[in-house]
Amino acid sequence: MGKSFGNFIAMKDYITYLSVHDNSKSYQNGFNEGKKIAIWSKRGKTLISSDIFDEFIKNVHFDIVECPYDDFDGSVESKKQIRKAMERTKSFVDWFFGDQREKFRNTEIIMPLVGNNDLENRKYFTEHLKNSNYKFKGSIYHGFERDKSSLTITDVQKYKKLIQIVDNDITMDGDENKFKIFSLPARPDQVVEAVELGFDIFTGTYPYVITKKGYATIFEPKNDLIKNPQHETEDYEVSKKRIKLDDAESEKLNKEDLVINLNDKKFSEDFGPLKKNCTCYSCKNFTRAYIYHLLFTKEISAHTILMIHNISNYFEFFEELRNSIENDYFNNFKKFVLNQFKRE
Amino acid sequence: MKKHNPKFKIFLKIPSFIKNQVMSYPNDSLDNSEYPMKFEVLQKCSRSKARLSKLTLPHAVLETPQFMPVGTQGALKGVLPSQIRDLNCNLILGNTYHLGNRPGTCILNQAGGLHKYMNWDGALLTDSGGFQMVSLLKLAKVTEEGVSFQSPHDDSMMMLTPEKSMEIQNSIGADIIMQLDDVVSSTLDDQDRMEEAMLRSIRWLDRCIKSHKRKKDQNLFPIVQGGLNMKLREQSVKELVKRNTAGYAIGGLSGGESKDDFWRAVSLSTDFLPLEKPRYLMGVGFAIDLIVCVALGCDFFDCVFPTRTARFGCALVDEGQLNLKKNTFSTDEKTIDENCDCFTCKTYSRAFLHMLLNSDEVTVCQLISIHNVAYQMRLMRRIRDSIRNDTFPEFATNFINRFYLSDTSKKTNAKNIPDWVIEALKSVNIELI
Numbered sequence: 001m002g003k004s005f006g007n008f009i010a011m012k013d014y015i016t017y018l019s020v021h022d023n024s025k026s027y028q029n030g031f032n033e034g035k036k037i038a039i040w041s042k043r044g045k046t047l048i049s050s051d052i053f054d055e056f057i058k059n060v061h062f063d064i065v066e067c068p069y070d071d072f073d074g075s076v077e078s079k080k081q082i083r084k085a086m087e088r089t090k091s092f093v094d095w096f097f098g099d100q101r102e103k104f105r106n107t108e109i110i111m112p113l114v115g116n117n118d119l120e121n122r123k124y125f126t127e128h129l130k131n132s133n134y135k136f137k138g139s140i141y142h143g144f145e146r147d148k149s150s151l152t153i154t155d156v157q158k159y160k161k162l163i164q165i166v167d168n169d170i171t172m173d174g175d176e177n178k179f180k181i182f183s184l185p186a187r188p189d190q191v192v193e194a195v196e197l198g199f200d201i202f203t204g205t206y207p208y209v210i211t212k213k214g215y216a217t218i219f220e221p222k223n224d225l226i227k228n229p230q231h232e233t234e235d236y237e238v239s240k241k242r243i244k245l246d247d248a249e250s251e252k253l254n255k256e257d258l259v260i261n262l263n264d265k266k267f268s269e270d271f272g273p274l275k276k277n278c279t280c281y282s283c284k285n286f287t288r289a290y291i292y293h294l295l296f297t298k299e300i301s302a303h304t305i306l307m308i309h310n311i312s313n314y315f316e317f318f319e320e321l322r323n324s325i326e327n328d329y330f331n332n333f334k335k336f337v338l339n340q341f342k343r344e
Numbered sequence: 345m346k347k348h349n350p351k352f353k354i355f356l357k358i359p360s361f362i363k364n365q366v367m368s369y370p371n372d373s374l375d376n377s378e379y380p381m382k383f384e385v386l387q388k389c390s391r392s393k394a395r396l397s398k399l400t401l402p403h404a405v406l407e408t409p410q411f412m413p414v415g416t417q418g419a420l421k422g423v424l425p426s427q428i429r430d431l432n433c434n435l436i437l438g439n440t441y442h443l444g445n446r447p448g449t450c451i452l453n454q455a456g457g458l459h460k461y462m463n464w465d466g467a468l469l470t471d472s473g474g475f476q477m478v479s480l481l482k483l484a485k486v487t488e489e490g491v492s493f494q495s496p497h498d499d500s501m502m503m504l505t506p507e508k509s510m511e512i513q514n515s516i517g518a519d520i521i522m523q524l525d526d527v528v529s530s531t532l533d534d535q536d537r538m539e540e541a542m543l544r545s546i547r548w549l550d551r552c553i554k555s556h557k558r559k560k561d562q563n564l565f566p567i568v569q570g571g572l573n574m575k576l577r578e579q580s581v582k583e584l585v586k587r588n589t590a591g592y593a594i595g596g597l598s599g600g601e602s603k604d605d606f607w608r609a610v611s612l613s614t615d616f617l618p619l620e621k622p623r624y625l626m627g628v629g630f631a632i633d634l635i636v637c638v639a640l641g642c643d644f645f646d647c648v649f650p651t652r653t654a655r656f657g658c659a660l661v662d663e664g665q666l667n668l669k670k671n672t673f674s675t676d677e678k679t680i681d682e683n684c685d686c687f688t689c690k691t692y693s694r695a696f697l698h699m700l701l702n703s704d705e706v707t708v709c710q711l712i713s714i715h716n717v718a719y720q721m722r723l724m725r726r727i728r729d730s731i732r733n734d735t736f737p738e739f740a741t742n743f744i745n746r747f748y749l750s751d752t753s754k755k756t757n758a759k760n761i762p763d764w765v766i767e768a769l770k771s772v773n774i775e776l777i
Binding site for chain 1: 421447451691702703
């Protein structure tokens with residue numbers, strides 16, 4: 001119907017996905033009014049109502065579209081606030097999954113699952129979905145707390161119980177062919193935890209968030225030894241990664257996130273690749289010293305080079321993640337990844 | 345690198361520390377050359393002073409007239425080395441002043457030179473750092489010894505002598521290096537200072553020649569000075585020609601002087617410079633200027649303009665520049681230039697680039713830089729092809745007419761070609777009217 005966004009961005013062979021907010025940035029919560037939500041751009045705040053959004057996706061075609069919603073990316077004390085956000089979300093959901101549904105046959109609309117960390121509100125919401133008998137193939141969880149500086153989710157496990165309960169509520173008649181989207185940037189160890197809870201699709205903004213800071217990821221995306229299902233990953237020589245650094249500050253950074261900060265002067269004379277044994281274009285062509293120089297002199301090539309590496313690393317990890325599920329060594333893989341990030 | 349001569353049974357073993365310094369030439373033809381460079385005029389324009397030539401350097405072989413994009417700090421504004429190659433560009437410029445500061449000679453030496461540091465295997469040219477004197481003059485002090493100035497990066501005092509400039513440029517390892525010259529703004533009225541600068545530059549040239557430690561790998565170019573004073577300029581050229589160098593740079597121009605004076609100074613310089621050696625005109629990059637200066641006998645050029653203007657969202661076309669930030673482009677589905685086959689023009693519309701300018705500055709800067717460099721390369725190729733076919737006068741005439749006639753900001757219908765363009769080309773037998 002509408003003009004294809006994929007064509008406009010010269011990616012016509014790709015599936016296009018429209019998200020409500022840019023999760024690579026931290027945006028302000030609230031500032032919504034009535035049945036409208038606030039979205040943020042360089043120019044400031046714009047209020048979006050159902051029909052404005054409707055008009056937009058009618059004219060510009062995306063394959064998958066997130067239904068507008070309201071929730072908070074941190075924990076909220078007031079049940080009343082969460083309730084209000086949930087009601088606002090309901091009005092959008094009623095619009096897009098109710099009578100208007102037929103209009104969007106070429107576009108898959110994703111059901112938002114809101115309610116923050118409050119189980120009661122989460123259940124109100126899913127009750128409403130059940131009673132209204134809305135049909136949807138994909139859902140996305142919102143309302144998880146995210147770390148203010150790294151922008152990743154703070155703790156996946158914190159929401160484990162809640163996710164399992166809500167999942168149960170929305171799965172009807174043994175309909176297993178629904179996919180779940182994880183809305184926040186996530187480190188590999190967090191991805192693995194989320195996959196265990198049934199998530200299928202992840203936002204790819206983690207490499208971008210890392211790159212913007214001048215960091216490069218150095219986690220190992222795979223290891224051949226763990227492919228053997230008999231292999232016990234308690235064998236630490238293989239799976240435990242301990243990267244030793246000189247100072248306490250970067251030891252801390254490294255332990256938590258397995259990234260190196262290329263803004264650090266100590267890399268100015270390091271002529272090795274970003275990550276040893278990495279086969280990406282950046283690691284084959286450029287040195288840490290040069291990338292440090294580019295960042296220091298504020299050359300934009302730095303970002304291109306870091307982005308290529310971080311994406312390669314991340315996607316190689318996802319490929320291996322899928323392999324491990326398909327070939328039955330997911331448990332080993334999970335331990336391999338978690339061990340690297342020093343998680344149990 | 346010495347070839348093993350089967351006549352002798354003695355093998356020549358090259359110590360590794362020298363090996364690290366000596367570049368391996370992509371072709372043998374430089375082995376027996378007097379300089380690490382060869383320049384061969386292939387074709388001359390039958391009317392103007394334009395010529396088509398072949399330039400062989402340690403890291404590249406190219407035809408001139410050619411344009412050099414500027415990668416000031418060891419990078420070309422978002423364009424990666426392999427992308428530069430894809431644009432058919434194999435000669436770029438790096439700035440000694442900046443590189444001498446960051447990363448500095450120590451790190452460049454450790455890396456094995458700028459080629460290795462930035463992973464560029466084409467040819468490099470470095471300027472001496474002297475031009476910064478003009479732009480930072482309020483903080484600089486020129487003496488016979490050299491120039492001292494305050495680094496804008498960290499406020500430390502830096503002294504740039506001819507010897508120091510050679511040392512930094514030897515570390516960087518470019519195929520062509522510039523002498524340190526006493527640069528004075530061309531708009532300066534003080535003739536005594538102009539003469540002093542011109543004569544000092546010659547003395548500094550001799551100091552550069554003496555302290556240049558890699559004559560087998562790097563070509564040192566002197567720079568013709570004298571500002572707009574024809575007598576001084578002529579004197580400068582005649583002195584420089586006495587020194588045995590591979591080629592010459594024409595400097596001290598493109599500093600805000602009137603175009604009328606500018607072209608005369610260029611033309612005088614090329615009149616007195618030897619025909620069989622290359623002439624590098626510094627700081628020229630606008631299409632019209634390039635065409636005129638090719639007609640006046642210049643062989644290659646450099647300018648920050650194409651890459652700098654890309655940063656502001658301006659894309660180069662034959663008619664001038666397209667400011668893609670303007671709202672008129674928000675729905676323009678055409679590519680920047682239908683005649684351009686760079687990656688940007690093959691893939692994206694003006695509307696898309698307009699949108700990106702409002703959101704992802706890094707990517708759009710890269711995309712427009714790619715186009716602008718491609719544009720410059722294509723322009724120079726068109727110039728070269730026209731000289732090859734001896735149709736350069738016609739090419740110049742058509743291009744210039746189209747450029748100025750399409751300028752709708754002028755009110756009159758009459759040709760809006762500036763007088764200086766007409767006179768400059770007339771001086772080399774190209775009639776525009």
